[in-house]
Amino acid sequence: MKNEELYRESWSLFPTGVSVVAVLDNNKNIHGMTANSISSISLNPNIVMVSIGMERSIKDHFSKSNSISISVLASDQTGISNHFAISNRTNFLENNKFFQFSNEYFFIKKCLSFYFGKIIKKHNIGDHEIYFIQVKYFNLFKKKEPLVWYKGKLSKPIC
Numbered sequence: 801m802k803n804e805e806l807y808r809e810s811w812s813l814f815p816t817g818v819s820v821v822a823v824l825d826n827n828k829n830i831h832g833m834t835a836n837s838i839s840s841i842s843l844n845p846n847i848v849m850v851s852i853g854m855e856r857s858i859k860d861h862f863s864k865s866n867s868i869s870i871s872v873l874a875s876d877q878t879g880i881s882n883h884f885a886i887s888n889r890t891n892f893l894e895n896n897k898f899f900q901f902s903n904e905y906f907f908i909k910k911c912l913s914f915y916f917g918k919i920i921k922k923h924n925i926g927d928h929e930i931y932f933i934q935v936k937y938f939n940l941f942k943k944k945e946p947l948v949w950y951k952g953k954l955s956k957p958i959c
């Protein structure tokens with residue numbers, strides 16, 4: 801096994817939740833991407849970090865947008881996670897159906913929690929772009945369990 805594969809495998813032992821990060825383009829079409837590399841960085845003010853690979857098709861839309869949506873998925877949303885993990889460079893029109901829109905923000909319908917805000921800083925690190933997003937709106941829906949990413953698979957929480 802190559803070192804690179806072993807390194808990836810070592811991180812697959814670290815369970816995370818699963819989110820969909822999304823932006824609207826000028827034609828009001830949503831571009832979304834499944835992401836587990838999100839993290840709460842600051843509580844005052846509320847700042848969230850997202851890491852996006854240089855090769856990702858959402859990258860250019862993301863860096864241009866002033867409105868970023870991050871939805872944390874529930875355990876019954878594996879289909880949505882899979883949808884936004886496959887390349888959707890051409891059929892992104894289908895994306896909008898997964899979202900609920902309010903006047904000022906949008907988020908995945910029936911998700912666990914969502915955060916909506918604007919980019920306040922960006923850094924290029926290695927093969928990823930790191931974005932820091934100041935949260936303007938958020939909400940949480942406590943009745944569901946999280947979707948978990950562990951050993952390269954989607955699962956329900958063990959406890």
Ligand SMILES: Cc1cc2nc3c(=O)[nH]c(=O)nc-3n(C[C@H](O)[C@H](O)[C@H](O)COP(=O)(O)O)c2cc1C
Binds near residue numbers: 833834856857886888
């Ligand atoms: C559970 C899971 C988590 C992921 N997390 C990230 C992430 O944090 N950052 C990232 O750049 N890609 C991440 N990806 C990969 C992207 O979701 C996926 O490769 C991309 O959306 C494919 O579309 P594209 O080829 O149009 O870029 C993740 C994939 C999965 C299945």
